[in-house]
Amino acid sequence: MKNPDILVVGGGASGLIAAITAARRGASVTVLERSKKPLMKLLRTGNGRCNLTNTGSDRFVYHGTDPSFAHAVLKNFSVQETIALFLSLGVYTTNHDGWVYPYSEQAESVAKNILLECSRLHIKIKNNETVTSIVRTAPGFDVSTKTWTYHADKVILATGSSASLSDSEEENGPSLAAELGLPCVNRIPALVPLITESVGKPGWAGVRVSGKVSLYTGDLFISSEEGQLQLTDYGISGIPVFCISGNAAKLMDAGQSCSIKIDFFPDMDTEALRAFLDFRKESLRRNEPDLLLTGLFPEKLIPVLTRKNTLTDTRALTQSIKSFRLKLKGTLGARYAQVLGGGVATDAVNAETCESRQHPGLFLTGELLDIDAACGGWNLQFAWSTGVLAGRAAAKEIDGV
């Protein structure tokens, strides 16, 4: 068998875009994928709709030891170039307030078109092939799975993370990199539901409500986000919660105690809300606080906010609605996270090419790197940009290109 010019380890978002980019430049590319099919995670993105990028500002959206690495990467392959790349794959996009989706609103069609292009370019995709070791040879690399050792001049390591995978599917990307001597930062869940202290029985599980959630450690405010909150039996979830969860996870991992404050009525300030409740009380001529909140909140949430009808004073009731405090007990963990923070340290990687500084010919992409992002398409954008940069650079010195 002729050795491929480039071996891609991981047939996910960044791996297959790297493969396409390199093959479009004439390289012969083989992809080794651990699952029975490539792009399994992509199918679940954006609730099956695939929020593939974002045209808003990328300021403050990236996290990691050095978020400027992500900004440099996006400068080298931008959001607009990504939208054009997808158009070249036949994926026309639609933009909802900056959040970009395929026009079909189906992740499946994005995956199909990526795979169509792989097939057109004769990229070999070998499924059920878990890479267990990568050894530097001179020249190139030996890449071993349980059944075979492949040799290639260039390797693109695109193994993603174990976010949302079952416990049996532990990731080994960081350990493959660490065995090659690359520094790695501890993995921590980001974009993950939070476990809170109990709100008492019967609880609030199943309620979806608009609100603003703020994260504190002690009395120190860390960050806040507004949007739809999903209240659950273990605590709280939803996009605003995901957005504050990375900071919460890091603080709790460092042994700090954290709490959240929920404002269940951000539409009115405290005084206006209290005046409204006083007016309702006056006009109803009834004292049960539950009645005052009917029409403002879902029925199931009302006894939680009124502490089972015991908060008879409108000042205390307003406080409960505007500043509902709960201690955090942890996160639901990697299995329930959308992304993981940590990974291969970005100072070990060139932001123009995604090439390892230590091992020329080895490239690292996507979520394997110590970068994670807020919701809104930024994680996939980082996967696409790093994939293109790696594919482009890996194909560069190959004969005939």
Ligand SMILES: Cc1cc2nc3c(=O)[nH]c(=O)nc-3n(C[C@H](O)[C@H](O)[C@H](O)COP(=O)(O)OP(=O)(O)OC[C@H]3O[C@@H](n4cnc5c(N)ncnc54)[C@H](O)[C@@H]3O)c2cc1C
């Ligand atoms: C439920 C969910 C929803 C999401 N929604 C969005 C969204 O709408 N927008 C957004 O921007 N981001 C979203 N994300 C995050 C986004 O999917 C990831 O950040 C992105 O897929 C990372 O791309 P990647 O190429 O680094 O990794 P992946 O896409 O995870 O690909 C890695 C691939 O490598 C394979 N692999 C791993 N180890 C090995 C090995 N040893 N040998 C061979 N193969 C291996 C894996 O099986 C996998 O196919 C979501 C994530 C989840 C879980």
